[in-house]
Amino acid sequence: MQIYGVLLPEKNRLKEWFSSFRQGKAGIFVYLAILGLILGGAGIASIFILGHGHTTNTSSLVPWGLQISTYVYFALVSGGCIFTNFIGNMFFHEKYQPLASRVIFMGLITAIAGFAALASELGHVERMYLFMVSPNPSSPMFWMSVWYTADITILLIEYINIQRHHHSKGMLYASFIIPVITYCSLGSLFGAVGTVPYYYSSLLPIYFIFSGFLSGNALCAIIAAWQIRSTGNSRLLKPFQRMQRIALASVLVLTFCRLIIGVSSGISGYEVFRETLLKNLLLGIGVSLVIPFLILMYKRSVGGLVISSLIVLAAQFMARLDLVVEGFRVPTFRVYDMPERISYMPSIFEILVVIASLSIVALVYLIAEKTGLFEIATKESR
Amino acid sequence: MSQIEEKDILEIMGEDLQRALKKPRNQRRWAMAIDLKRCIGCHACTTGCMSENLTPPQIHYRPVKEEEIGEFPNTGMRFLPRPCMQCDSPSCVQVCPVTATWKRDDGLVTIDYKKCIGCRYCLVACPYGARSSDVGHYYTGDMHKETYEVENSGEYGKTFRRKSHWHSPVGNARKCHFCIHRVEKGELTRCTTTCLGHATYFGDINDPQALITKLISKTNVIKYKEELGTKPQVYYIV
DSSP, rough: OOOOOOTTOOOHHHHHHHHHHTTTTTHHHHHHHHHHHHHHHHHHHHHHOOHHHOOOOOOSOOOOOOHHHHHHHHHHHHHHHHHHEEEEEEEHHHGGGGGGGHHHHHHHHHHHHHHHHHHHHHHHHGGHHHHHHHTTTTTTTHHHEEEEHHHHHHHHHHHHHTTTTOOOHHHHHHHHHHHHOOOOOOOHHHHHHHHHHTTTOHHHHHHHHHHHHHHHHHHHHHHHHHHHHHHHHHHGHHHHHHHHHHHHHHHHHHHEEEEHHHHHHOSTTTTTHEEEEEEHIIIIIIIIIIIHHHHHOOSSSSHHHHHHHHHHHHHHHHHHHHHHHTTTTTTTSSTTTOSSSSOOOOOOHEEEEEEEHHHHHHHHHHHHTTTTHHHHHHHOOO | OOHHHHHHHHHHHHHHHHHTTTSSSOOEEEEEEEEEOOOOOOOOHHHHHHHHOOOOOOSSSSOEEEEEEEEEEEEEEEEEOOOOOOOOHHHHHHTTTTOOOOOTTTEEEEEEEEOOOOOOHHHHOOOOOOOOEEEOOOOOTOOOHHHHHSSBBBGSSSOTTTTTTSSTTTEEEEEEOOOOHHHHTTTTOOHHHHHHOOEEEEEEOOOTTTHHHHHTTSEEEOOTTGGGSSOOEEEEEE
C-alpha cells in the first residue's frame, strides 16, 4: 500500500514543510505545540523517573486524578469526532464531505493522545501486555481496552478508506457502532462501580456518549470554521451549528437527570451532588451548556460557532475532571487525620501531561494540514 | 477474663492453626473475627501490622476507626478495626483487568506484585477502602532512608525488593493478606498476637472445633457492609 500521498503527506510536501520549519516559517502554533510537547514529554519522563509519589498528587484517597480525566476527555473527544462523522455523512453528506478525512484523522489522534495521558498514570505501564496474556473478562477495564483497540483499528481503516476514496456504507456503520460500544464501555467502567455513588449510574454510559459527541463536535466545528475562513466554503457552517445545538441540548437533559437523581437520593455518598449543586448549576450547566447554546442561537456566524466551541471544549475538560475527582470527595473509610471531605489539586507534572496530550493533537494535526494530507482525499473526489 | 485465660485463647488459636495446616489448602477457609466490645483502641494491631509488612507512609492494612458516641455526660468511644475483608465475592477481583488479584482456594484474596499494572481500579471498587496504592513514599523522605524502609518485603511468602522496579510493591495496589507468610509457617497473624484486648480471632472456619468457628456461629455477629453482596469473611462480634 502507498504510504506517502495516502496515509502520510507526499514526500516533497513534507520536505517543503521541514525546510520552512527550519527557517522558522512554520507558524507560531507549530512552535508552540513543539514547545508544549517538549515540556509535556519532560513531565511524563519525570513521572516515570522520579515515581508517581514524588510527582503526582493522586493517592490512595484520590486514586484517579487529572491524568485519568484527561484520558477520558480525549477518548470522548475521539468518540465525538466519530459521532460527528456519522451524522455529517448521514444528514449533511455533500456539505460535510470535504471535512470527513480531517474529522476521522482528529478522532484517531485524540484517541492516541488520550492513551498517552492514561499510560502516564499507570504504576507499571510496561505490564500492559498482560491485557492480552492474562485477561479478566469480568472487568469493565479489560473490555474497554478491547474496544479501544478495535476503535483505533477501525478508525485507521476508515481513514485509509477515505484517503483512498474507497467509501463503503458498511465501514461507515462499523466506524460508528464500534466507537459507540467503546465509549459505552468507558462509561460502564465508571458507572458500574457501586462503591462510588457519584459514578454509579446506568445513565453514565449514555451521558458519556452524548458529552463525547458534544466535545468532539466542538473540536470539529473549530476545524470547520478554519476551513470556512481559508476556503470560503460557508456551506460547512450550518451543519456544525445544528449538530452543536443538538449535542448541547442532549447533554443538558442528561446532566439535569444525573443531578436530579443525585440530589434526591438519600444514599450515603450521594451528598456530593448536594454539596456541589450550586457549582454544577452555575458552571456545569450555566456556563458550559446554556451560554454556548445562547451564543449559537444569537450569533449565527463563524465567530459565534468558534466561541461557543471553545467554551464547550474548556468546560467539558473541567467537567471530566470534576466527574473523576468528585467521586472521591467522601472517603470510603475515614480514619486517623483524614479530612471529612477529600480535596485534590493536580501537580505541575500532571498539568504537563495535559499539555503533552494537547500538543500531540495540535502538532500532528497542524503538520497534516500544512503538508496537504487532507487535500489527497478531497482532490480526486471533486 | 483472667490473664491465664487470655493466654489460653492464643494457645487455642495456635493449636487450631496447626490442625488447619495439616489439611490440604483447598479444605481450609481462613477468616477473622473481631470482638468490638474487647477492642480498646490501642492501635497495637495497626503498628504491629506496619512493622510486620514494612508498609510505607499512608498505607495501613489494618487501621482502627475511632468514633465518639452518645452525648455528654453519656459519651463513649467506639473502635472499628478494618483489615481486608477477604470477601467471597470480591469486587476488587472482579474489576482487575489483568487478573493480578484473585481469590485463593483457602479464601485469601491475594495480589501478584509482578502482575499488577497499577491502574488502581481495585482501590476504586473496594467498598471498604481496604486497598492502598504504594506510590513509593518513605517515612524519612528522599535524602536518607532508614534500613527498615528499604528492607525486602516478605509478603505472600515471597521476597520483594523495595528498590527494584520489577519486583517491588511500589507502583502496585497493596492490602492486608492475613499475614499469610506467617500463617503458612504456623504463626498467627500479627494483629492477632499484638492485640492487647485479645479482640482478634483468626482461624479456619471449615474446622468445626476451631475457636473462631464457635464464635461466629453465635447471634451477636455481624459483617461490615454485608448488604453489598461482597460476602466479607471478617466477622464483627458486637
